[in-house]
Amino acid sequence: MSDRIEVLKTYKTYVGGNFPRTESGRYYKVYDKDDNVLANACQCSRKDLRDAVVAAGDAQPGWNDRTAYNRGQILYRIAEMLETRKAQFIEELETIGYSNEEAEEEVNTSIDRLIYYAGWSDKYQQVFGTINPVASSHFNFSMPEPMGIVNIWAPEERPLLGLVSVMAPVIVGGNSCIILASEKYPLSAVSFAEVLNSSDVPGGVVNILTGYRDELLEHMTTHMDVNAFFYTDTTVDEEARKQIDENATLNLKRVIRKPIEDWLADDSQSPYFITDFQEIKTTWHPVGL
Amino acid sequence: MKISDFNQTVSIDQVGIEERVARLNSRSIKKESKVQALKLALSMVDLTTLAGMDTPGKVIQLCQKAKEPYAGLPQLPTVAAVCVYPNMVSVAEKALRGTDINIASVATAFPSGMSTLEAKLEETKKVVEDGADEVDMVISRGEFLKGNYSYVYDEIAAVKEACGDAHLKVILETGELQTYENVRKASDIAMHAGADFIKTSTGKVKPAATQPVTLVMLEAIRDYFYDTGRMVGMKPAGGIRKAKQAIQYLVIVKETLGTDWLTPDYFRFGASSLANDLLMQIVKQKTGVYQSADYFSND
Numbered sequence: 382m383s384d385r386i387e388v389l390k391t392y393k394t395y396v397g398g399n400f401p402r403t404e405s406g407r408y409y410k411v412y413d414k415d416d417n418v419l420a421n422a423c424q425c426s427r428k429d430l431r432d433a434v435v436a437a438g439d440a441q442p443g444w445n446d447r448t449a450y451n452r453g454q455i456l457y458r459i460a461e462m463l464e465t466r467k468a469q470f471i472e473e474l475e476t477i478g479y480s481n482e483e484a485e486e487e488v489n490t491s492i493d494r495l496i497y498y499a500g501w502s503d504k505y506q507q508v509f510g511t512i513n514p515v516a517s518s519h520f521n522f523s524m525p526e527p528m529g530i531v532n533i534w535a536p537e538e539r540p541l542l543g544l545v546s547v548m549a550p551v552i553v554g555g556n557s558c559i560i561l562a563s564e565k566y567p568l569s570a571v572s573f574a575e576v577l578n579s580s581d582v583p584g585g586v587v588n589i590l591t592g593y594r595d596e597l598l599e600h601m602t603t604h605m606d607v608n609a610f611f612y613t614d615t616t617v618d619e620e621a622r623k624q625i626d627e628n629a630t631l632n633l634k635r636v637i638r639k640p641i642e643d644w645l646a647d648d649s650q651s652p653y654f655i656t657d658f659q660e661i662k663t664t665w666h667p668v669g670l
Numbered sequence: 671m672k673i674s675d676f677n678q679t680v681s682i683d684q685v686g687i688e689e690r691v692a693r694l695n696s697r698s699i700k701k702e703s704k705v706q707a708l709k710l711a712l713s714m715v716d717l718t719t720l721a722g723m724d725t726p727g728k729v730i731q732l733c734q735k736a737k738e739p740y741a742g743l744p745q746l747p748t749v750a751a752v753c754v755y756p757n758m759v760s761v762a763e764k765a766l767r768g769t770d771i772n773i774a775s776v777a778t779a780f781p782s783g784m785s786t787l788e789a790k791l792e793e794t795k796k797v798v799e800d801g802a803d804e805v806d807m808v809i810s811r812g813e814f815l816k817g818n819y820s821y822v823y824d825e826i827a828a829v830k831e832a833c834g835d836a837h838l839k840v841i842l843e844t845g846e847l848q849t850y851e852n853v854r855k856a857s858d859i860a861m862h863a864g865a866d867f868i869k870t871s872t873g874k875v876k877p878a879a880t881q882p883v884t885l886v887m888l889e890a891i892r893d894y895f896y897d898t899g900r901m902v903g904m905k906p907a908g909g910i911r912k913a914k915q916a917i918q919y920l921v922i923v924k925e926t927l928g929t930d931w932l933t934p935d936y937f938r939f940g941a942s943s944l945a946n947d948l949l950m951q952i953v954k955q956k957t958g959v960y961q962s963a964d965y966f967s968n969d
Contacts, residue, residue, distance in 0.1 A: 427960075431960055434960070600959075600960060603958075603959045603960070604959070604960040604962075605959060605960060605961050605962035605964070605965060606960065606961070606962035606963075606964070631959065632962070632965075
């Protein structure tokens with residue numbers, strides 16, 4: 382059977398639990414470490430973003446209504462699914478220049494990171510929620526609640542670990558998100574969407590697009606239905622940062638910028654990454670006596 | 671004027687209708703023409719609230735929205751009418767006095783139509799007396815499906831008479847008529863009996879308005895116009911929520927009946943949430959920024 386023609390995977394986007402192609406019909410080439418063409422990735426347009434925001438908006442209330450414990454279970458389930466597909470991800474990372482050991486380390490750390498945030502799912506509320514002493518007969522308490530829809534630029538480097546590290550803290554807190562995958566290495570992100578799709582994450586909670594940051598920056602930061610914008614790359618220049626900040630003021634989007642160099646390091650995960658995408662709600666509950 | 675024999679059936683090419691709709695839907699309306707279409711669609715909306723939990727407060731809010739759809743864009747057209755239940759007509763009349771916005775009231779035991787003719791006529795006269803400019807009646811689907819076409823015809827004619835100067839819209843409730851042939855037949859009966867508008871649905875039965883059903887009704891209006899020279903209006907209602915759908919309907923109207931029908935006098939959308947989506951798209955076209963329903967009032 383040596384003359385068999387190999388069936389290659391079409392790398393598409395992940396929106397609302399489905400794998401649509403970009404509506405624009407445009408593609409860009411993705412290269413391996415030796416500059417050979419690996420695949421065509423979707424060059425998503427503003428309309429793909431628009432559709433993804435609608436999907437994220439539809440999914441977010443239901444996701445938030447789930448118990449914190451259940452969200453933790455689902456994050457754990459993503460880790461389980463990733464574990465069973467380890468070989469596939471190691472192979473994908475090797476094509477873009479990782480050694481076998483480096484690739485395995487990245488996949489293992491990604492799995493551990495999911496477990497880390499799964500563990501926090503029903504604990505950050507207890508750590509960051511407060512009971513406040515007040516001078517009236519009220520029981521007064523403050524609790525973190527999700528902001529809603531978060532737009533994310535996944536890190537350019539570390540195409541799997543970076544993606545997992547920015548996604549997990551956002552969704553564990555009950556937000557939904559639209560992630561623009563690494564521009565240079567988008568393929569792991571699309572493969573990771575297959576993991577998400579087989580792990581009980583409701584469609585629309587995580588949406589993954591591929592394409593050019595320059596092109597999508599404007600609409601990712603101006604969209605009035607998006608509540609926060611998250612990016613971590615240190616390479617984003619001053620001009621772009623200024624534009625992000627200015628655009629975000631339109632609907633007072635929260636802009637979270639975390640310049641992280643080493644995604645393997647312990648300090649690239651933290652419960653504060655969860656609270657970055659939470660708003661504090663304070664309740665005054667009348668009590669007798 | 672010759673009245674058709676309603677026992678004859680005009681056969682409808684189902685595949686042809688659906689393919690034509692699909693082809694018309696592939697039209698791309700962009701930029702200035704899109705803005706124009708959005709504004710036209712907004713001016714054709716019958717802003718509707720038909721819920722058992724309606725209160726005078728809610729109707730007044732809705733009338734306010736009809737007068738000023740979006741505070742950020744004061745030069746926008748107002749909607750064509752506000753559509754309410756009979757007991758809310760006087761509330762709406764007071765809230766809309768001095769404006770061009772019409773008051774439409776459903777009548778004749780909406781949505782089922784399961785009442786006596788006397789009660790239906792009385793209800794119709796009452797809403798007109800209270801200030802309704804337009805009456806949305808439902809046909810007796812049970813009688814229609816039994817084949818009792820003369821009953822349906824006589825009933826519509828009687829309600830039309832009770833309307834006096836008010837416009838009569840006849841709701842066929844196409845979701846209960848089962849075939850396109852029945853939709854065509856009900857349209858013909860309604861128009862010959864004196865309807866000023868024919869309307870797809872009450873919004874209480876699924877499926878409500880669909881584009882193929884609308885096309886069948888538009889073709890009935892066209893043929894009736896060729897026969898009699900009288901222009902009858904069309905109102906799809908129920909399930910039209912997105913601006914994109916609304917523009918598709920406008921294309922279907924334009925291609926079936928021509929521009930004469932592209933005015934609020936002859937074409938309406940029965941909808942509640944459509945107005946907000948139209949507004950969001952108009953603001954998007956103006957600012958270039960995708961909008962959020964968070965910043966548009968519900969009523």
